Amino acid sequence: MPELPEVETIARGLDKRVAGDRIEAVWLGSKPEPLKSPAKEIASTLEARRIARVRRVGKHLVFDLESGGAATKRPRAKGQARKANAQWIVHLGMTGRMLVSEPGAELEKHTHAIVQLASGRELRFVDPRRFGRLSVTQDFEAPGTEPLRVEPERFLELFRKRKTPIKSALLNQKLLSGVGNIYADEALFRAGIRPRRRAASLTREDLCRLCFSVQEVLKEAISLGGSSISDYVGADGEEGFFQLQHRVYGREGEPCLVCNTPVKRVVLGGRSSHYCPRCQK
DNA sequence: ACTATTTCCTGGATGC
DNA sequence: TGCATCCAGGAAATAG
Numbered sequence: 001m002p003e004l005p006e007v008e009t010i011a012r013g014l015d016k017r018v019a020g021d022r023i024e025a026v027w028l029g030s031k032p033e034p035l036k037s038p039a040k041e042i043a044s045t046l047e048a049r050r051i052a053r054v055r056r057v058g059k060h061l062v063f064d065l066e067s068g069g070a071a072t073k074r075p076r077a078k079g080q081a082r083k084a085n086a087q088w089i090v091h092l093g094m095t096g097r098m099l100v101s102e103p104g105a106e107l108e109k110h111t112h113a114i115v116q117l118a119s120g121r122e123l124r125f126v127d128p129r130r131f132g133r134l135s136v137t138q139d140f141e142a143p144g145t146e147p148l149r150v151e152p153e154r155f156l157e158l159f160r161k162r163k164t165p166i167k168s169a170l171l172n173q174k175l176l177s178g179v180g181n182i183y184a185d186e187a188l189f190r191a192g193i194r195p196r197r198r199a200a201s202l203t204r205e206d207l208c209r210l211c212f213s214v215q216e217v218l219k220e221a222i223s224l225g226g227s228s229i230s231d232y233v234g235a236d237g238e239e240g241f242f243q244l245q246h247r248v249y250g251r252e253g254e255p256c257l258v259c260n261t262p263v264k265r266v267v268l269g270g271r272s273s274h275y276c277p278r279c280q281k
Numbered sequence: 282a283c284t285a286t287t288t289c290c291t292g293g294a295t296g297c
Numbered sequence: 298t299g300c301a302t303c304c305a306g307g308a309a310a311t312a313g
Contacts, residue, residue: 001306059307094306095291110291129290131307164284173308181306269285271306 002092003180004147005221008056009240010098014123015054017100022050022118023065028134029112034127036089036135045086045136046115058142058177061098063088085138093131099124142177147214150176155211159199166202167195168269170214179214182249183221185274187213189248194280195273196266220245248274 002010026043028035035042049065056062065086090098099108101122113125113134125134145154158175159166169175170184179187188195190213193206202210226240243250247257252265256276265274 003307091307093290093308127290128292129306131290133308162283168284171307270287272304 001094001180001182002059002096002226003183004056004059004178004218005183005242006226006240007059007061007092007178008222009226010092011054011056011061014061014098014100018051018117018119018121018123019053020051021121023047023115024118025116027114027116034112034125034130034132034134036133037137042088042134042136046088049086051117056178057140058144058146058173059091059180060140060142061090061092062140063090087137087140089133089135089137089140090125091133093127093129093133095129096125096127096132099126143174144172144177145175147176147178147218150211150215152208152211156204156207159202159207159210162199164199165196165268166193166199166210167271167273169199171269171271176214178218181271181273182246183214183217185249186217186247189275189280190217192280194277195268195275248276250274 023046026046028039028042037045046065049067052064052066054061054063065088067084090096092098101124103116103120103122105122108124108126110128110130111124111126112130112132113123115123117123125132145158150158159169162169164172167184167188170179170187171181185195187210191206191210193202193210221240221242224240224242224245226242248263251263252274253262255261256263256279259276259278261276261278263274264277265272267273
């Protein structure tokens with residue numbers, strides 16, 4: 001399930017492969033669920049645009065678009081002048097993938113969008129569970145603070161007064177944008193903090209440690225290409241390796257790597273939360 | 282203004 | 298073997 005490190009890995013792979021390419025045509029599946037913007041608007045915004053670059057914002061893929069250079073096929077109605085800084089925003093949800101395919105490649109089940117590029121390749125959005133979302137916008141901004149750039153003071157300010165469990169607060173995208181279930185558990189383990197602790201009950205020192213742990217775990221995961229569990233693969237179809245570094249996530253009942261105490265799993269706000277009852281207080 | 286709960290969706294795992 | 302049930306989980310919607 002793509003969280004910040006996986007989306008970062010995918011964005012880098014896509015940028016390498018499709019930046020500079022031009023969008024020739026767009027096909028969108030019939031079911032509307034994955035579309036946050038109207039299909040017509042997505043298609044008209046993408047067609048005949050050049051992909052300037054692909055990057056990550058929070059857990060979103062952002063395709064920065066610029067005028068394609070070549071003349072557009074259809075004249076535009078009045079008041080529909082193209083915005084200069086349009087962006088295609090893709091949220092992969094849990095099982096979404098953005099593939100760069102050769103046009104002849106077999107169409108995967110659950111393909112909801114196909115973008116034909118001037119190079120002859122195609123971008124294909126595949127998402128069995130349909131939790132992913134496509135939209136177009138301009139000047140896209142994450143709802144919360146970017147975890148890799150957050151200052152400790154800002155981090156403190158974000159969490160200090162929350163009554164909700166710290167784990168739930170870490171997952172709240174309006175506070176930090178990009179931390180998901182795996183990395184919240186891993187960061188809390190590294191900081192020695194139980195997921196159920198109320199954020200407001202943590203000391204300044206706890207929160208500073210956690211701020212560091214969040215950044216550390218995200219950076220390490222990015223350097224290993226993210227965590228490949230269930231459906232995740234990078235833009236080239238390669239797997240990440242950070243799942244081998246998980247210390248608590250998915251290790252219920254297995255010995256803590258520090259103290260050998262069996263890792264516990266509790267459900268918090270409907271999410272599995274893994275922790276060591278001895279190392280985390 | 283927050284916080285907690287429910288809902289969406291399907292493939293894979295589990296159990297009888 | 299086949300069928301039913303449960304579970305995974307990000308984020309929006311809803312309720313408190």
